[in-house]
Amino acid sequence: MTVRTIPEGGSITLHKYVEEFPGLIHFIYIDRGTGRFLAPDMADCVDMLTPNTVSEIVSRATSAVREGYGACVWRRGALHVCAVRWFERKGSSLRPSAPPHPAAVRALPPPGDICGAFYRQLVELSFPDQSCVCVKELVCVHVGLVPPATAVQQARALAHAVIDLAGDDHHHLL
Numbered sequence: 001m002t003v004r005t006i007p008e009g010g011s012i013t014l015h016k017y018v019e020e021f022p023g024l025i026h027f028i029y030i031d032r033g034t035g036r037f038l039a040p041d042m043a044d045c046v047d048m049l050t051p052n053t054v055s056e057i058v059s060r061a062t063s064a065v066r067e068g069y070g071a072c073v074w075r076r077g078a079l080h081v082c083a084v085r086w087f088e089r090k091g092s093s094l095r096p097s098a099p100p101h102p103a104a105v106r107a108l109p110p111p112g113d114i115c116g117a118f119y120r121q122l123v124e125l126s127f128p129d130q131s132c133v134c135v136k137e138l139v140c141v142h143v144g145l146v147p148p149a150t151a152v153q154q155a156r157a158l159a160h161a162v163i164d165l166a167g168d169d170h171h172h173l174l
Helices: 051-066 102-106 117-126 148-166
Strands: 024-031 036-038 071-076 079-089 092-094 133-143
Touching (some): 024 051, 051 071, 051 102, 071 148, 079 148, 117 133
Antiparallel strands (some): 024 133, 071 079, 079 092, 079 133
C-alpha cells in the first residue's frame, strides 16, 4: 500500500467539507489500482462514528460489490451510507459493454487486500479486451436524513474534490 503525505496546508479534515456537503461526517476514497485510500481523521466524528462502525460499513460496501452492484445506499440507525464503485482507464470513466453476470462476480475469490485478486478479476470480467483499467470506490457516511439522490450527487462532487486533494492525475469520474 502506498502512503501519501498531504502537503502542508492541504490537510484532510472534515471541516473543509462540512459546508459543501451537509450531513457528511466521514468518507473513504479507495483507488484499487494504486492501492491508495484517503479518509479524514476520525477525531472529527468520534462522537457519531466508531472505528468498528466504519469497518462494518466498508464490509457491507464490499459485499455489495461482490453481489455485482456498482452503487448502493443504505441506512444504519441515524447514519446514511452511499457507496459507489467505478472503473477508469487513463483518467476516463468506463462502463462495461456487458456487465458480468452477478453469479460470475460471486464466484470470484472474496475481496481481501486493497489491490487483491478479486478486483483484478472483476476488471478482467468487465473488460476482457482492455488493459490498464482500474477500480475506484468512494464510501460516504452522512448523519440525519439524506435522500439517496442527494447522497449520490454529493458522492460525485466529493470524489472530484478528494482526487484533487490526493494529487490524482485523473479527473473524469462516474
